[in-house]
Amino acid sequence: xxxxEQSPQSLIILEGKNCTLQCNYTVSPFSNLRWYKQxxxxxxxxxxxxxxxxxxxxxxxxxxxxxADTKQSSLHITASQLSDSASYICVVxxxxxxxxxLYFGRGTQLTVWP
Amino acid sequence: EADIYQTxxxxxxxxxxxxxxxxxxxxxxxxxxxYQQDPGMELHLIHYSYGVNSTEKGDLSSESTVSRIRTxxxxxxxxxxxxxxxxxxxxxxxxxxxxxxxxxxxxxxxGTRLTVL
Numbered sequence: 684x685x686x687x688e689q690s691p692q693s694l695i696i697l698e699g700k701n702c703t704l705q706c707n708y709t710v711s712p713f714s715n716l717r718w719y720k721q722x723x724x725x726x727x728x729x730x731x732x733x734x735x736x737x738x739x740x741x742x743x744x745x746x747x748x749x750x751a752d753t754k755q756s757s758l759h760i761t762a763s764q765l766s767d768s769a770s771y772i773c774v775v776x777x778x779x780x781x782x783x784x785l786y787f788g789r790g791t792q793l794t795v796w797p
Numbered sequence: 798e799a800d801i802y803q804t805x806x807x808x809x810x811x812x813x814x815x816x817x818x819x820x821x822x823x824x825x826x827x828x829x830x831x832y833q834q835d836p837g838m839e840l841h842l843i844h845y846s847y848g849v850n851s852t853e854k855g856d857l858s859s860e861s862t863v864s865r866i867r868t869x870x871x872x873x874x875x876x877x878x879x880x881x882x883x884x885x886x887x888x889x890x891x892x893x894x895x896x897x898x899x900x901x902x903x904x905x906x907x908g909t910r911l912t913v914l
Contacts, residue, residue: 726887726905789839
């Protein structure tokens with residue numbers, strides 16, 4: 684069964700600290716993996732997208748890694764800011780259909796305290 | 798930034814009313830989607846469309862219906878709203894991204910928060 688599991692479910696850190704969010708997936712065949720940031724009450728916004736051949740992708744203070752062999756990805760946030768408080772969603776796409784089916788994780792709720 | 802819009806952003810309505818949630822995008826994307834999301838939970842696909850006059854039901858059973866008469870417009874309708882329909886509804890579209898011809902990105906609208914009393 685194709686699944687996307689994220690951990691931790693929630694995380695609280697102090698402003699300025701770093702943190703790492705995890706995503707494990709069983710989606711096959713694999714096409715690409717995206718990390719989205721979703722502010723409360725808003726739609727998700729894409730942070731990074733990685734294909735099978737990419738190991739690392741950065742977007743400012745956000746760095747995503749992908750290990751396609753172990754089917755794991757991480758999102759590292761450096762020097763966190765209050766505005767980083769949001770839900771971070773891992774989304775994996777398969778190649779099994781013309782639609783390119785998307786599988787969503789439940790997200791990690793990150794709270795950054797001053 | 799993505800050019801995909803949803804209206805209304807918030808809607809509080811009584812049971813039994815008919816409602817239409819609007820979604821439009823100006824990126825010329827063929828693929829459009831509707832998701833339902835409860836607080837703290839993952840997104841569930843309820844409808845999708847490959848293009849004009851193409852609509853399909855998603856994974857999560859929904860009493861809503863959709864139409865795709867124009868490429869840029871993908872409205873969702875509930876004929877008779879019930880409290881169980883209270884949720885956030887997210888519209889999305891998908892097409893070729895600028896970074897790579899072989900990958901595409903799904904862009905989300907801001908969502909409609911629906912409350913049925």
